[in-house]
Amino acid sequence: MNKTARSVALTRTRIIQAAMQVFAQQGLHGATTREIARVAGVNEVTLFRHFASKEQLLGAVIENALALQTETLSQPEEWTNDLWTDLRHFAQLYNTMLEATEDLIRTFIGEAKRHPEAARRVMQEATKPVKEKLIAYLQNGQEKGTVRTDVNPAVAIDMFTGMLLAGMLRRNAPSTSLSYTKQDYLESCVDIFVRGISTAVI
Numbered sequence: 001m002n003k004t005a006r007s008v009a010l011t012r013t014r015i016i017q018a019a020m021q022v023f024a025q026q027g028l029h030g031a032t033t034r035e036i037a038r039v040a041g042v043n044e045v046t047l048f049r050h051f052a053s054k055e056q057l058l059g060a061v062i063e064n065a066l067a068l069q070t071e072t073l074s075q076p077e078e079w080t081n082d083l084w085t086d087l088r089h090f091a092q093l094y095n096t097m098l099e100a101t102e103d104l105i106r107t108f109i110g111e112a113k114r115h116p117e118a119a120r121r122v123m124q125e126a127t128k129p130v131k132e133k134l135i136a137y138l139q140n141g142q143e144k145g146t147v148r149t150d151v152n153p154a155v156a157i158d159m160f161t162g163m164l165l166a167g168m169l170r171r172n173a174p175s176t177s178l179s180y181t182k183q184d185y186l187e188s189c190v191d192i193f194v195r196g197i198s199t200a201v202i
Contacts, residue, residue, distance in 0.1 A: 012050050015040045020061045024103035027110070028058065062108075065101045066130050079137065083146060083194045086137070091164060091186045098168040106169070131157055138197070151197045163189045 018040035022031045033054055037047045051057040079086050098105065134157045141147030167185045170176060180188075 015047055015050055016060050016064050019057050020104055024107055027107050065097055083198055087194060088190045091190050094164050095168060095186060098165060102172060146199055147197050148199055156197055160193050
């Protein structure tokens with residue numbers, strides 16, 4: 001990567017990080033490109049050179065948050081094809097991402113009703129790479145006989161990631177006292193999910 005390309009990449013990263021901070025603090029509606037540019041240390045013209053709209057920038061923020069999972073899922077040699085092992089590994093990574101972006105997630109959920117179409121579009125596009133790879137993983141399991149063929153992989157993945165999200169939101173809610181640990185919850189999610197989709201007799 002030459003010096004110019006490196007500078008462009010660093011500026012883009014700064015803008016995304018600033019946007020994550022501003023979206024989390026001021027909400028989707030309250031956040032302005034002017035404020036995001038100020039926090040990033042660039043002018044608005046530079047911001048718009050990288051992102052044509054606030055919605056596009058929000059999509060990049062969410063996509064960036066999911067990058068760890070996308071990168072891991074794109075490394076087939078890291079998958080063992082053992083449902084428990086692989087999904088436990090994914091659950092840990094996904095939970096780490098959820099916790100790192102909790103403020104943004106809560107803001108996004110709280111304001112999504114004000115901008116339902118934009119929210120739906122952004123979430124669908126940003127989460128698409130991760131979901132597609134997980135769906136392909138389950139479809140591969142169906143071909144190999146480890147995953148039940150009557151399971152709809154798309155529905156199953158939505159359920160699995162939904163359980164992980166719900167657990168993080170409940171666990172970190174104010175004044176919440178739970179009788180189990182985070183690890184207990186993650187292990188139970190994986191165990192219940194795998195028992196539901198696996199062809200193995202448990």
